Amino acid sequence: MILRELSSRALKSLLANCGVRIRTGPIVTRIRSRCGPLVEGLALHYADYTVEDDAGFADFNVAIVRPGGPRRWLRPQIAFEFDGATPFFPLPADQAFAMLEWGLNWCVHFHCHQYLIVHAAVVEQGGLALLLPGPPGSGKSTLCAALVHRGWRLLSDELALLDFGTRRAVPLPRPVSLKNASIEVIRRFAPDAVLNAPVHDTAKGAVAHMRPPAESVRRAAETARPRWIVLPRYQSGATEQLRPLSKATTFMNLADQAFNYDVHGRRGFEFLADVVSESDCFEFEYGDLDRAVVRLSALARQG
Amino acid sequence: MSLEHAQLLLSVLREPEVARSLTLSQWETLIRTARRANLLSRIALELERRELLSHVPEGPRAHFEAARVLANAQAAAVRREVGFVARALRDTGLPVVLLKGAAYLIAGLSPARGRMFSDVDILVPAERLSEVEGRLMLHGWSSAKTNAYDQRYYRQWMHELPPLKHNSRQTVLDVHHAILPTTARLKPDSRKLLAAATAVPGEPQLRVLAPIDMVLHSATHLFCNEDVGNGLRDLVDLDCLLREFGAEAGFWPKLAVRAAELDLSRPLYYALRYADRVLATPIPPEVARAAEVGRPPSWLRRLMDMLFLRSFQPTTSRAGLASIARLSLYVRAHWLRMPPLLLAHHLTVKAFRRGEETAG
Amino acid sequence: MQPPSPLRWRSVPAHAIALREWDGECVVRNEATGNSHLLGPLAGRVLGILLGAGESLGADEIAARLEAAAPDTEASDGPGAIEAVLAEFRRLGLAESEST
Numbered sequence A: 001m002i003l004r005e006l007s008s009r010a011l012k013s014l015l016a017n018c019g020v021r022i023r024t025g026p027i028v029t030r031i032r033s034r035c036g037p038l039v040e041g042l043a044l045h046y047a048d049y050t051v052e053d054d055a056g057f058a059d060f061n062v063a064i065v066r067p068g069g070p071r072r073w074l075r076p077q078i079a080f081e082f083d084g085a086t087p088f089f090p091l092p093a094d095q096a097f098a099m100l101e102w103g104l105n106w107c108v109h110f111h112c113h114q115y116l117i118v119h120a121a122v123v124e125q126g127g128l129a130l131l132l133p134g135p136p137g138s139g140k141s142t143l144c145a146a147l148v149h150r151g152w153r154l155l156s157d158e159l160a161l162l163d164f165g166t167r168r169a170v171p172l173p174r175p176v177s178l179k180n181a182s183i184e185v186i187r188r189f190a191p192d193a194v195l196n197a198p199v200h201d202t203a204k205g206a207v208a209h210m211r212p213p214a215e216s217v218r219r220a221a222e223t224a225r226p227r228w229i230v231l232p233r234y235q236s237g238a239t240e241q242l243r244p245l246s247k248a249t250t251f252m253n254l255a256d257q258a259f260n261y262d263v264h265g266r267r268g269f270e271f272l273a274d275v276v277s278e279s280d281c282f283e284f285e286y287g288d289l290d291r292a293v294v295r296l297s298a299l300a301r302q303g
Numbered sequence B: 001m002s003l004e005h006a007q008l009l010l011s012v013l014r015e016p017e018v019a020r021s022l023t024l025s026q027w028e029t030l031i032r033t034a035r036r037a038n039l040l041s042r043i044a045l046e047l048e049r050r051e052l053l054s055h056v057p058e059g060p061r062a063h064f065e066a067a068r069v070l071a072n073a074q075a076a077a078v079r080r081e082v083g084f085v086a087r088a089l090r091d092t093g094l095p096v097v098l099l100k101g102a103a104y105l106i107a108g109l110s111p112a113r114g115r116m117f118s119d120v121d122i123l124v125p126a127e128r129l130s131e132v133e134g135r136l137m138l139h140g141w142s143s144a145k146t147n148a149y150d151q152r153y154y155r156q157w158m159h160e161l162p163p164l165k166h167n168s169r170q171t172v173l174d175v176h177h178a179i180l181p182t183t184a185r186l187k188p189d190s191r192k193l194l195a196a197a198t199a200v201p202g203e204p205q206l207r208v209l210a211p212i213d214m215v216l217h218s219a220t221h222l223f224c225n226e227d228v229g230n231g232l233r234d235l236v237d238l239d240c241l242l243r244e245f246g247a248e249a250g251f252w253p254k255l256a257v258r259a260a261e262l263d264l265s266r267p268l269y270y271a272l273r274y275a276d277r278v279l280a281t282p283i284p285p286e287v288a289r290a291a292e293v294g295r296p297p298s299w300l301r302r303l304m305d306m307l308f309l310r311s312f313q314p315t316t317s318r319a320g321l322a323s324i325a326r327l328s329l330y331v332r333a334h335w336l337r338m339p340p341l342l343l344a345h346h347l348t349v350k351a352f353r354r355g356e357e358t359a360g
Numbered sequence C: 001m002q003p004p005s006p007l008r009w010r011s012v013p014a015h016a017i018a019l020r021e022w023d024g025e026c027v028v029r030n031e032a033t034g035n036s037h038l039l040g041p042l043a044g045r046v047l048g049i050l051l052g053a054g055e056s057l058g059a060d061e062i063a064a065r066l067e068a069a070a071p072d073t074e075a076s077d078g079p080g081a082i083e084a085v086l087a088e089f090r091r092l093g094l095a096e097s098e099s100t
Helices: A008-016 A036-045 A093-111 A140-147 A181-189 A214-218 A247-257 A262-277 A289-302 B003-014 B016-021 B024-036 B040-049 B058-092 B100-106 B126-138 B148-157 B190-196 B211-223 B231-246 B251-261 B265-279 B285-294 B298-311 B321-332 B340-345 B347-352 C041-053 C059-069 C079-092
Strands: A020-024 A027-033 A060-065 A077-082 A115-125 A128-133 A153-156 A159-163 A176-179 A199-202 A205-210 A225-234 A241-244 A280-286 B096-099 B120-123 B141-143 B164-166 B172-176 B198-200 B203-208 C007-011 C017-022 C025-030 C035-039 C095-099
Touching: A008 A020, A008 A027, A008 A036, A027 A036, A027 A093, A036 A093, A060 A093, A077 A093, A093 A159, A093 A199, A093 A205, A115 A140, A115 A247, A115 A262, A128 A140, A128 A247, A128 A289, A140 A176, A140 A181, A140 A225, A140 A289, A153 A159, A153 A214, A176 A181, A181 A205, A181 A289, A225 A247, A225 A262, A225 A289, A241 A289, A247 A262, A247 A280, A247 C017, A247 C025, A247 C035, A262 B058, A262 C017, A262 C025, A280 A289, B003 B016, B003 B024, B003 B265, B016 B040, B024 B040, B024 B058, B040 B058, B058 B096, B058 B100, B058 B120, B058 B126, B058 B203, B096 B100, B100 B120, B100 B203, B100 B211, B120 B190, B126 B141, B126 B164, B126 B172, B190 B211, B211 B231, B211 B251, B211 B265, B231 B251, B231 B265, B251 B265, B251 B285, B265 B285, C007 C041, C007 C059, C007 C079, C017 C041, C025 C041, C035 C041, C041 C059, C041 C079, C059 C079, C079 C095
Parallel strands: A027 A060, A128 A225, A225 A280, B096 B203, B120 B172
Antiparallel strands: A020 A027, A060 A077, A115 A128, A115 A153, A115 A159, A176 A205, A199 A205, A241 A280, B096 B120, B141 B164, B164 B172, B198 B203, C007 C095, C017 C025, C025 C035
8 A cells, every 4th residue: 555545534543553654665664653743744755655564574663752741831842762762852843754754764774784884875777876975964965856856766865775695775765855955956956846844943954855756666676786986075166077086985985984884894895895896986076956967967878 | 562572572582493483563573672672683693593594584584684793793893892901901910800791702601692782891909990090091091971070979989980981992991890889788809709710711811700700790780780771681691691601510509609708699599580580590499599598588579579570571661761771771782983973974863862961 | 214124014914804906006904903994005015915924024025025026116215105104004903013
């Protein structure tokens, strides 16, 4: 069943009781909440996602709840609950959906060590994956949001899951998180994109999420072979420059962005080295999103 | 979280073959419960050891694989860390006596299998404490607690220095001079423990506590420590040690005697009682009888039964101080060389994570 | 020119090192420390020589072996550069020195 097939009332009821089991790529998460903004966000952003039935296996069990305590009467707050514990401080209730997304990222980051996980956006065209590794602020999410509206398929905007056995990128398509100026930039770039209203005063400023294209969600079982690794750097006013980067430097950057690189020890080292060996590596400075997308898309045409 | 969930975990711990017949829903419950109890990787390694992993459906199997990988990485990190500590203390001429997890690992004991380590613990003679601290600081460790109150609290009342953190590796080292705080009612003599410490084959500088002392320390840690977040995990350690050492000649007959000598009869009583009740640890009846000398008054025993048996149920209650403390261990248990840069990459975690604020 | 150093150098055991090379640069993972490093061409070749040596070497011996292995490559800056690399290796835990 696809989530949009559930009536608003049915969705609300499920979320309030036994929870909704949503599949995102290889991960099934059971989500529970009675929080209005969360229900709305879910209905909007996860409309195209598969809802699994209760008899299956859920990898994670999360909830967005009202924390107890005296503050509950002052300002509505919500907390992210993972298996009954709350790893993060509560946030204002209007940030509920953003908190869910951050929480889901945390679940994967901290637990999915069956993969090598790189902090990177991953998009695909022609069966080949473009990895855009980078810390927050490098512009990878904005680039990613733009690319998936110009012929690329979304695998992930933030968490590249690399499979040791196949050496392929495993899709984990989820709403793309956009911050501050990027929100408006993407609205203009892709007027058809579905974004929720931004929430303000978060630790990152204004945050909005963009629904992934339905096709990216539908094709979430299709893995892709890493082919290009591009380290992006947004610099206002800069002319786009795609420069080859040495594989050794690319390796170090990738390892630096691979949260669980140390966990995998020698195997992680050899694996990342193999991925780098088989990819073309670049650094990419850009100042204009349209031209950046054109330049990167030219890579796909070269094959 | 129900008793039923706790019982599922316990039944798998007692008899891993149970894994052949679990439903997906039970796997889901087991994984969540085990993770909260800090036992997921232990179960993963037990299933691997008994060649049962192929019987685990794909969904749950991925979690065991992840937990296995994490535990192996931590074991490698602990070995490295022990090496660094030994090197730092080489010139003191002191043997480095390892405690708890690091000891189990270096001595090749079964509680190390699938263990999630959070720090390294060592025991040094009280009179050499400043010298040891000085050496460690020369090699890059510094006190994690800079608050003057905390410093005084540890140095005056506790049985260990304030935790030391290595400046570049970010790993934590606890230096103990006793196994209980000076203020505790029980007074086990550390000099006796140090004197009986045994060598580790192939590691001339390292020592671990003698088998009986190791068991008694584990019992003391479990029953005299206010942090019961790892209660079940610690009891599993005890169960492992008792089974492993129980096969050695001279272990059982001397256990209660040594406990009395070290003023640890009370923790031993509880240890045997709860290991038997919760994990069905095989304990010779004459040893249980000998341990009766440590039995508390009935009212206290009933209270402890209630507290401990409940604390052994890995609960998934709503946020409270206890679950924050448990989670801070849980978060801290992901202990590897994590440069500050990696933490900074995850703004949400850095901004919002509670664990660091309350962790020791 | 400085007199040759009396120090002799030995790398960590070869089984602790994983190494990959591209276009003269290499990346190294040292199991003994858990750390990974990027080495430039000279450093990479020096490490290779130490790993293959099986005994401790002095800086001048390393220089001689470098020369013998690749006489066409541009001359390194002499023992000084090699000693700087070795000192860095010691700092990183890739090699240890012992006095003769």
